[in-house]
Amino acid sequence: MSRPTSNGALGVWVTLSLGAPFLLISIAARALPTDVLTWTRFALAVLTLLVMAAARRGVAEAFGAPARLLRSRPLDVLLVGVCSAALPSALITVGEHHVQTGLTSVLLATTPMWVAMGAPLLFPAERLGLPRTACMVAALCGTALMTTGIGGTPLWATLPLAASFSYAAGVLLVRRRLRDVDPLTLTSAQMTVAVVISTPFAVTHLSAARWEPGSWAAVAALGVLCSGLGWLANTTLVQRVSAVQASLVSFAAPVVSLLLGTIVLDERLSPSQVAAAGVVVAALVAFGVLSRPVRRANSHREVAAILELAVLGFLAEDPMHAYELRKRITKLVGHVRPVSDGSLYPALQRLRRQGLLSREQAPGEGGPARQVFALTDAGRAELERRLTHPDDLDITDRNKYFVVLAFLHLLPPSTQADVLRRRLTFLEDPQRGFFLNDDRAAREADLTSPFRAGIQHIARATSAAERAWLTQTLQTLHPN
Structure with a gap:
């Protein structure tokens, strides 16, 4: 609709x-x-x-x-x-x-x-x-x-x-x-x-x-x-x-x-x-x-949803303890919101209660034993589902989309192409709210405020760069 x-x-x-x-x-x-x-x-x-x-x-x-x-x-x-x-x-x-x-x-x-x-x-x-x-x-x-x-x-x-x-x-x-x-x-x-x-x-x-x-x-x-x-x-x-x-x-x-x-x-x-x-x-x-x-x-819970996806994605690559997991997630989503123990541990507990994670003790390096987290089979299936069938917001929201993109390498090329194609379709939609990619919108923004015109300029440049990357990547995944 x-x-x-x-x-x-x-x-x-x-x-x-x-x-x-x-x-x-x-x-x-x-x-x-x-x-x-x-x-x-x-x-x-x-x-x-x-x-x-x-x-x-x-x-x-x-x-x-x-x-x-x-x-x-x-x-x-x-x-x-x-x-x-x-x-x-x-x-x-x-x-x-x-x-x-x-x-x-x-x-x-x-x-x-x-x-x-x-x-x-x-x-x-x-x-x-x-x-x-x-x-x-x-x-x-x-x-x-x-x-x-x-x-x-x-x-x-x-x-x-x-x-x-x-x-x-x-x-x-x-x-x-x-x-x-x-x-x-x-x-x-x-x-x-x-x-x-x-x-x-x-x-x-x-x-x-x-x-x-x-x-x-x-x-x-x-x-x-x-x-x-x-x-x-x-x-x-x-x-x-x-x-x-x-x-x-x-x-x-x-x-x-x-x-x-x-x-x-x-x-x-x-x-x-x-x-x-x-x-x-x-x-x-x-x-x-x-x-x-x-x-x-x-x-x-949008930030929490991003955090959960990042947890599942990083643990799909390697089992790890919470400290190392927090460092990696901070590098990925720290610009959205700092990843503290107060947000990470509740997320880990939620995912464990859902049967998506397992936890085992491992010897520490010269210290007490650490809790190492890993994905269960259900966790891998859930990660695959979230990446293969992302919600509309996962495609349209830049922060959520970037987290999906960070773990897209875990999917086969045909599925990767499906997700990227959805993002490209969204970017090419001429009715995307304030950031209208047309000259009339730019002229109206110039008359209203030079700063709003700056937003339009940045949005168009960013969108053009991403569309070019998506087109090139899709050609690589599905060459003619």
Whole structure:
């Protein structure tokens, strides 16, 4: 998305796009066979996303960006397309004929549980802790209470449960392998995969589709609003926040489903369902409150994040004791903030608690034994993840980017090129705030202040030098 959207707004939109499909699928399925419904849904989603991309970047880039992504990361995109779109949609649509909507919604609401189980294996820093885990369990229990008295065949109920597993796998895969990809490009590519996969099945049942305006209106809303815009918001959210936090909106989806059923289908809510919906909302609010200190800390932890990356990077080169580690880090990031024992040791302890570092005693040189720190296998994996898939701020913030650059030699050349290319793309963006690289900006700065004109001059010269180095280095890594 070209304009940043708040995570809260994205979460609300994703919640609505996850809750509405239960109603829309049940309406659309009256006239469309499962395969035709699935294909139409994703075809409309692709069309919606391509129109958005064409409006922002031009027609050539709208089609070219997903094509390049499919060529460069075919397996990753294929798996995400299957896990996040094609497979769960087919499972849910088939299940709608045999499992009541309430039971389907509660089974799909287990997605955050599977994400929470898998996330620590891939991202040690994203463990929830006991309080937030308790909130998640409370939300799941509230979801189950909302469906009290709703039944379904146990065998068919495995379909929405399998869909929840598939969604969880898709969330973790995006977070692990595709976090650095533009969300509009990624969503377009994965929806294209879903269309291609579902086409042969849809063709065989196309003749069974009937014309009912209500059903086709439902599938249109399903494709444009839920699969298109909804999954774009979901992909953006997964890339921005932790995997578990991004998947928590699954708990609120049944609340939306019940409300829509009441408003549209005139279904009545029992007092117990209303109370259970309140439990879900309260649990999610509590989870957000418990997460708030982490989010606040993030605004004050930029220097700490730089320090942690430097620790992981230097220990990847050699195990060392804290004194030597502090000397090396000071040479690298001392210009940002002095590296004191008061900042280094807490960082070492945080990384040890996350299982990223080990500590052993080694004989001192004529003195007491020293504590030598080294990377664990999980630490090497975490360092590789941070370097391979740096956040946007790691690319745009000069201090954080320089730390990434300092350890980029630990990655293979193709991955090095990917990171450098992201930095070059950022530098070539003509809309980079105050430092606009154009003559008009320079003239306006001259009229306002000679010192501001000096800032413009320095910024342009620095940017030009870095772009030249990046271009030359990329040619070396990937010679024509």
